[in-house]
Structures are given as C-alpha cells and as structure tokens.
Amino acid sequence: MRGCLQLARWLSAAPRSPAASFKPPVGFPSHYRTRRSFTQSAVWAASRSKGVSRMPDTDLEKRIAAIPIDRYRNFCIVAHVDHGKSTLSDRLLELTGTIQPGTNKQVLDRLDVERERGITVKAQTCTMIYNHKGEDYLLHLVDTPGHVDFRAEVSRSYASCGGALLLVDASQGVQAQTVANFYLAFSQGLELIPVINKVDLPSADPERALEQMKSSFELDTENAVMVSAKTGVNVEALLPTVVEKIPAPVGDGQKPLRMLLVDSWYDPYKGVILLVRVFDGEVRAGQQLVSFVTGLKYWVGEVGIMYPVETAQSVLRAGQVGYIYFNPGMKRSKEAKIGDTLTTVGSEKAVEPLPGFEEPKSMVFVAVYPMNADHFEHLEDSINQLILNDRSITVQKESSEALGAGFRMGFLGTLHCSVFEDRLRQEHGASIIITPPSVPVKLKWKDGTEEIITNPAKFPDDDSVRLKVAEIQEPYVLATLTFPDEYLGKVIELCESNRGEQQSLEYFTSTQVILKYELPLAHLVDDFFGKLKGSTKGYASLDYEESAWRTGNIVKLQLLVNKVPVDAVARIMHMSQVSRQGRVWVSKFKEHVDRQLFEIIIQAAVGKKIIARETIKPYRKDVLAKLHASDVSRRRKLLEKQKEGRKKLRAVGNVVIEHKAFQAFLSK
Ligand code: GDP
Ligand code: MG
Numbered sequence: 001m002r003g004c005l006q007l008a009r010w011l012s013a014a015p016r017s018p019a020a021s022f023k024p025p026v027g028f029p030s031h032y033r034t035r036r037s038f039t040q041s042a043v044w045a046a047s048r049s050k051g052v053s054r055m056p057d058t059d060l061e062k063r064i065a066a067i068p069i070d071r072y073r074n075f076c077i078v079a080h081v082d083h084g085k086s087t088l089s090d091r092l093l094e095l096t097g098t099i100q101p102g103t104n105k106q107v108l109d110r111l112d113v114e115r116e117r118g119i120t121v122k123a124q125t126c127t128m129i130y131n132h133k134g135e136d137y138l139l140h141l142v143d144t145p146g147h148v149d150f151r152a153e154v155s156r157s158y159a160s161c162g163g164a165l166l167l168v169d170a171s172q173g174v175q176a177q178t179v180a181n182f183y184l185a186f187s188q189g190l191e192l193i194p195v196i197n198k199v200d201l202p203s204a205d206p207e208r209a210l211e212q213m214k215s216s217f218e219l220d221t222e223n224a225v226m227v228s229a230k231t232g233v234n235v236e237a238l239l240p241t242v243v244e245k246i247p248a249p250v251g252d253g254q255k256p257l258r259m260l261l262v263d264s265w266y267d268p269y270k271g272v273i274l275l276v277r278v279f280d281g282e283v284r285a286g287q288q289l290v291s292f293v294t295g296l297k298y299w300v301g302e303v304g305i306m307y308p309v310e311t312a313q314s315v316l317r318a319g320q321v322g323y324i325y326f327n328p329g330m331k332r333s334k335e336a337k338i339g340d341t342l343t344t345v346g347s348e349k350a351v352e353p354l355p356g357f358e359e360p361k362s363m364v365f366v367a368v369y370p371m372n373a374d375h376f377e378h379l380e381d382s383i384n385q386l387i388l389n390d391r392s393i394t395v396q397k398e399s400s401e402a403l404g405a406g407f408r409m410g411f412l413g414t415l416h417c418s419v420f421e422d423r424l425r426q427e428h429g430a431s432i433i434i435t436p437p438s439v440p441v442k443l444k445w446k447d448g449t450e451e452i453i454t455n456p457a458k459f460p461d462d463d464s465v466r467l468k469v470a471e472i473q474e475p476y477v478l479a480t481l482t483f484p485d486e487y488l489g490k491v492i493e494l495c496e497s498n499r500g501e502q503q504s505l506e507y508f509t510s511t512q513v514i515l516k517y518e519l520p521l522a523h524l525v526d527d528f529f530g531k532l533k534g535s536t537k538g539y540a541s542l543d544y545e546e547s548a549w550r551t552g553n554i555v556k557l558q559l560l561v562n563k564v565p566v567d568a569v570a571r572i573m574h575m576s577q578v579s580r581q582g583r584v585w586v587s588k589f590k591e592h593v594d595r596q597l598f599e600i601i602i603q604a605a606v607g608k609k610i611i612a613r614e615t616i617k618p619y620r621k622d623v624l625a626k627l628h629a630s631d632v633s634r635r636r637k638l639l640e641k642q643k644e645g646r647k648k649l650r651a652v653g654n655v656v657i658e659h660k661a662f663q664a665f666l667s668k
Contacts, residue, residue, distance in 0.1 A: 067136050084167060087229040125160075125262075125275060138320070156357050158190060163192065166195065166219070170196045174209070176480050194223070197227055197229050199233065200230060251318030257287075257289075259283060263275040266333055270302075271331055272329065274325065275323055278321075282318065283303055284316075288345040290343060292341045299326060303316045305320070363475065365408060369434075393411060395410075398457070435666050459572055472553075479517050484536075487536040498528060500517040528542075553575040554573070557578050557581060557605070569666070
C-alpha cells in the first residue's frame with residue numbers, strides 16, 4: 001500500500017490525492033539508536049521487526065532505471081556549523097517530493113544528540129529525483145558534519161561527490177570552517193557553487209558575504225544563489241544550478257563491480273548495513289561479494305537507496321550511492337572497513353581497488369568508571385552498543401585502585417567526546433564517573449624505539465625517565481582562527497598564554513582576520529574554544545588540523561592522599577601547567593572529602609617533588625590514636641562502624657573516599 005502512496009507523491013505533477021496526505025514516518029529509523037531507546041512510530045516498528053524497510057517499489061525502480069548515469073549528480077553542502085546546512089537539506093528534500101513539506105525538521109540529523117544539540121555528527125546521504133526541463137535527474141545529497149572533530153568524515157563524504165554548495169550565512173560571512181572545508185573540497189576537485197543563506201535576517205549582508213567568497217576563495221560569484229533555507233525563498237533556484245554546474249559521476253555499468261564502502265551502521269535485525277558508492281558495474285541481491293581489505297566473502301541480502309530511509313531496490317548501478325546488507329548479516333562492525341573496495345567473487349583480478357581513506361586517529365582520551373562496581377557489565381554493554389555505529393572511538397579496559405574496573409576511551413576531539421558522554425549519560429544518568437579529557441604523549445626511548453602513551457599509569461617513573469627516555473613529545477595542532485580585528489590583541493594574548501606559536505596573520509576583508517597558530521593539543525582540549533569565544537564575545541570561529549609531535553617538558557602530576565597516589569586522578573601534562581593544576585587539585589579535593597577520624601594530608605606531586613599541599617583536620621580528634629591499646633572492644637566497634645556502607649566507599653591507603661567525591665572532583 002505504501003508503494004501507491006509513494007507513487008502519488010512522485011508523480012508530483014499530478015494533483016495530490018487525499019491518500020497522499022499520509023505522513024511518511026520520516027526522521028526516525030534511527031539506525032543509530034540502540035535497541036533500548038528505540039521509540040519509533042508503530043507503523044515503522046512493525047515493518048522493521050519483519051526486517052523490511054520501505055517496500056520495494058517497482059514504479060520508483062522504473063523511474064530510476066530510466067535515468068542514465070550522465071543525469072546523476074552527487075553533491076554535498078560545505079559550510080560552517082549553524083550556517084543552515086541541515087535546514088537547506090530539508091528544503092531540497094521537500095522540493096523534490098522526497099518528504100512532505102513541514103512535517104520534519106532536519107531529516108538527515110538522525111542521532112538524538114544531533115537533533116538536541118543541532119549539530120551533524122555522522123554524514124548522511126539521501127537520494128532525490130528531480131525533473132529538470134522534462135528530464136529526470138537522480139541526485140544524491142550528502143549532509144556532512146561541520147565540526148572540525150569530524151574532519152575525516154567530511155573528507156570521506158567529499159570523495160563520493162562531484163560538487164558542493166558552498167554555503168555561507170549572510171549575516172556572519174565566511175568563518176573558520178568555511179575556510180577549512182573550502183580547501184578540503186577544493187583539493188578534492190569538487191565543483192563549487194556559492195550559496196548565500198539566511199537572506200531573510202535583518203542583519204543579513206549578502207554583498208559582504210559574496211565579496212568575502214570572491215576575495216578569499218577566488219570564486220566566480222556570478223552564479224551565486226541567494227536563499228533563505230528557513231523560509232524557502234529562492235531555494236528552487238538551486239537545483240537547476242546543481243544540474244547544470246555539477247558534473248555527472250563517471251562509471252561503466254558493463255565492467256565488473258567496483259564499489260567503495262563509504263560508511264556503515266548497525267541494525268539489530270539486519271546486522272551491519274553498508275553505505276556504498278558504486279563506481280563500475282552493478283550490485284544486486286544474491287551476488288557473492290568479496291572485500292579487498294579483509295578477503296571476507298558475503299552474499300548480498302538487499303540493496304537499496306536512502307529515500308530518505310532505507311528503500312529496497314533490485315539493483316544499484318554505477319554512479320549511485322546506496323546501502324547494502326548481507327544475508328546472513330555481517331555481525332561485526334570491524335569487518336566493514338571504511339574505504340574498502342568490494343567486488344563480485346571471481347572479478348578480483350579484473351578490478352583495481354580504489355585508493356581508500358586514512359583511518360582517523362583518537363586524539364582525546366578519557367577514563368569511564370561505573371559509580372557502583374556492580375554496574376560494570378551494564379556499562380560495558382552500553383558502550384559496546386554505542387560504538388557499533390562509531391568506529392572512530394577506541395576502547396580499552398582499565399582498572400584503577402581508587403575506582404575499580406572501567407574503560408579508557410579515545411575520541412577524535414572534544415566535541416566528539418562530549419557527544420559520546422551525552423549519549424552515555426542519557427542511558428546511565430549520574431551513575432558514571434568520567435575523567436577530564438587528556439591527550440597522548442610520545443616517548444622516544446634511548447634504544448631508538450617509540451611508544452605512544454594514553455594512560456598516565458603507563459608513564460615511566462622518575463628513574464626510568466632519567467635513565468631510559470631520550471625525549472617526550474606532545475601533539476600540536478595548526479589552528480585557524482577567524483574573528484573581527486578589534487579582538488586581535490586579546491586573541492593573540494590567549495594563544496601566547498597557551499604556549500602557541502604564531503604562523504601567519506592575514507586580513508580577508510578590511511576588518512576580518514585569519515590568524516594561524518600552532519597550539520599544543522593539550523590546551524586545545526582544555527576548553528580553548530570556550531576561552532576564545534569568551535575573549536571575542538562569541539565572534540571568533542576555530543578550525544584545526546593535526547600538525548606535529550613536539551618535544552616538551554612533559555611530566556606526570558599525581559595526587560597523594562596521606563602519601564598514597566590516587567591513580568585515577570593522575571595526569572600527564574606540560575611542566576608549565578603543574579603548579580596551577582596542583583593547587584586546584586588539592587583545594588578541590590579538600591572540598592569534597594569529608595573529615596575523618598584522623599588527619600588527612602593531600603598533596604600534588606611530580607615524582608618526589610611536592611607542588612601543593614592541604615590538610616584536612618580530623619573530625620574532633622584522632623580517636624583511634626587516643627585509645628588505649630587494651631581497649632579492644634571499643635576499637636573494634638569504631639572500625640566496624642567505618643566498614644558500614646563500604647560498597648559506596650573506596651579506600652585510598654587508610655583514607656576512605658566516597659565515589660560521589662570522585663565524581664564531583666573529576667567533573668569540571
Ligand atoms: P547546520 O549546523 O549548518 O546544519 O545548520 P542548521 O540547519 O541546523 O541551522 C542552524 C540554525 O540556523 C537553525 O536554528 C536554523 O533554524 C537557522 N537557519 C537556517 N537557515 C536559516 C535561514 O535561512 N534564515 C534564518 N533566519 N535562520 C536559518
Ligand atoms: Mg546540521
């Protein structure tokens with residue numbers, strides 16, 4: 001039945017029948033959601049549990065089959081965060097009849113956190129059919145993340161596109177991520193169409209934005225399109241430009257299958273679903289495929305397009321972007337190597353694999369512990385669920401004397417990390433303890449070997465450092481900052497106080513500057529963006545890329561409680577940071593640890609050197625000390641009393657610390 005409803009919508013020239021007012025369940029099937037938080041419409045849930053998506057639709061198939069590859073257009077939208085990429089995507093989906101107008105917001109932002117925080121984390125793709133001058137065109141729109149943390153995701157998306165809309169907010173003009181993403185898109189040879197958005201805003205200055213595009217990117221702004229994605233004004237002028245300016249993909253349907261694995265996600269019923277871009281040949285259910293990277297073989301269970309949800313098709317042809325999954329399903333996300341090339345079994349020799357992508361590296365690390373040790377397994381389950389759809393997160397088990405068993409997890413950046421934290425907290429509430437983010441360091445041993453350390457527990461002690469370590473290095477990034485020049489002094493001051501090294505300073509209009517600084521990643525993850533916004537009244541934007549490892553005076557700062565180190569709190573940092581951090585630690589710890597029956601000495605130390613110290617006076621007096629040795633029963637009573645509620649408490653040496661205190665201490 002659904003097929004008929006669809007048909008009514010695709011024949012968009014025909015008047016809409018009453019049935020067409022049926023609202024397709026869009027925006028949902030969040031394949032990114034875990035089973036537990038699965039809250040879909042009944043219709044959708046029912047069809048899903050039978051393992052089907054939208055029913056195969058022969059009319060849609062026929063319409064697509066009639067479109068030759070030279071009428072395909074694969075494109076994405078390049079923009080700074082909040083310039084309106086997701087809103088514009090919605091309008092384009094509506095214009096092409098892919099979704100009903102007004103029913104959905106940010107269809108392509110499928111993760112809960114994406115909707116809540118209004119950011120795009122995962123690149124999404126959607127197929128649209130657009131009739132231009134009487135001919136159908138098959139469009140694939142890829143919505144890419146704007147945030148720097150997800151750079152790898154962005155460059156992967158560009159690889160499956162022929163062109164991009166370079167979208168700039170008319171009131172804000174070109175910003176840091178516009179600059180960074182422009183160069184990324186430009187270097188991949190994408191055809192760029194300048195688009196000025198938010199022309200409805202009273203503060204809009206489209207002329208200025210155009211001027212900036214012209215001067216900073218040397219773009220021909222004659223074809224620029226001025227739109228309001230929110231009100232829909234002039235958005236209809238975009239698609240003809242896409243059709244005319246963006247080149248069609250090249251591919252040969254007669255050749256053996258050559259297919260790039262662009263992304264993957266996990267579905268509890270179907271197993272791992274692959275987002276693919278077919279370069280040559282075609283793929284259909286029943287074929288047996290082989291991976292060039294893993295050598296593993298699979299039988300194709302279903303192929304289809306994202307329209308905007310998984311919609312089964314009998315075939316995906318050269319030039320198309322769509323999904324496939326296997327039967328039996330692929331069980332482990334690890335087998336889906338992003339950038340892998342797949343072909344049909346027997347064609348391996350005839351096919352040249354595609355160049356693939358560089359794997360993104362974790363640069364920000366945190367430790368995660370359950371508040372209550374009994375909840376370890378539940379936490380492990382949740383983490384495993386969440387990472388099924390995010391291969392860029394790394395996880396290792398670790399255990400701490402103070403906090404018991406937990407995990408050390410690596411992320412691409414701080415936003416990536418805090419998005420994950422949000423999702424974990426949505427499931428676990430306040431029952432987890434997460435340490436502040438830290439960055440890796442590189443040890444160069446005197447024997448010539450190198451080691452990357454992400455866990456302070458693995459940092460060598462004083463003697464080993466002196467005897468065996470040649471150099472310790474920390475990661476730097478090249479940061480690009482754009483802001484109005486009145487804040488130049490303040491921003492330079494901020495960068496310098498964060499051990500930054502200026503690389504360049506340029507004006508790209510008479511009042512806007514682009515400043516480049518080499519900064520230690522450790523400072524960048526320590527809320528540098530927040531501080532930057534603070535110094536510029538929110539007018540600055542930031543982007544960064546990895547730069548190099550640099551030698552520095554790197555040490556491990558420890559917190560000692562009555563001389564015993566609290567391992568969960570230890571951090572690796574630059575020597576210039578230890579005295580400030582040490583003082584913060586001891587005073588904060590004092591605040592959160594209750595008085596006990598004896599005196600507690602809290603110290604921050606680097607090796608044997610004490611950096612800061614506080615004491616917590618005993619609760620009344622040290623009763624145990626005063627007791628007579630023979631007063632056995634009373635002594636036992638006191639100790640038994642202390643034992644009560646042990647589960648929630650942790651002993652560090654002879655000091656008992658509540659888990660709650662750790663949580664308060666470690667939180668910002
Ligand atoms: P993205 O981060 O690039 O995906 O940006 P979004 O599409 O999420 O938009 C960011 C914000 O700008 C949202 O609050 C939108 O409602 C708003 N917005 C998007 N386009 C327009 C527009 O044309 N005019 C106005 N006034 N606001 C817009
Ligand atoms: Mg968005």
